Amino acid sequence: TKSTRPQRLLKAVQKHSTRGDPQSVISAIDHFCRHREWAMNVGDEKGSILDSVVSELNPEKVLELGTYCGYSTVRIARLLPPGARLITLEFNADYAAIARQVIAWAGLEDKVQLVEGASGDWIPRMKEHFGIETFDFVFLDHWKDRYLPDTKLMEDCGLLRKGTVLLADNVICPGVPDYLEYVRNSLSYKSCYFKSHLEYTKAEDGLEKSVFLG
């Protein structure tokens, strides 16, 4: 039977990158997506912006919504200090199986906990199940109609503290208008837009960085 795109992406990682070398994994995925098959990774251009936000923040507790094949998981985890933890939520079991192998190939499994299921089910369980008080950094890159409800859910569950940074992918393409309107108009957030391009294309897209003010 025909392979899936995530399976072909994993094969490209195993063929063209070095085990235990996260940067080579990132480069292999970007090359595959630019020259073989486009895939919905945050990509190299927006990925550099993601890197700078993570490096500046040095977060201890990170939540990623939407693992897919683990590209941004590897980008973030490779920058985390020792002892820092990244929890990444993935709904699709097939994507999760590929992501686990990409994360392991990069040698980052000790920093990453991939949880299978829906964000709406797991966000309310972060405290009792993972012993998380609050997150320092949240990367939103899952279903675009879930960005806003999940942000409100994180607020309601007390998972955001003064200074928690939310970074949202795709605020232009495919777009998340309700989320943007909320974080840009709410008195609880200081928000700013990082203009960039949709991964591996010339179309405009960007990241919205929103600091929770408590």
Ligand SMILES: O=C(NC/C=C/[C@H]1O[C@@H](n2ccc(=O)cc2)[C@H](O)[C@@H]1O)c1cc([N+](=O)[O-])cc(O)c1O
């Ligand atoms: O649609 C997009 N992303 C949706 C991602 C969804 C991912 O989040 C997971 N999830 C995890 C937990 C959940 O609760 C729900 C879903 C899904 O199982 C999937 O792995 C998208 C589309 C384009 N595009 O150009 O079309 C570009 C992008 O950068 C994108 O991110």
Ligand SMILES: [Mg+2]
């Ligand atoms: Mg995206």
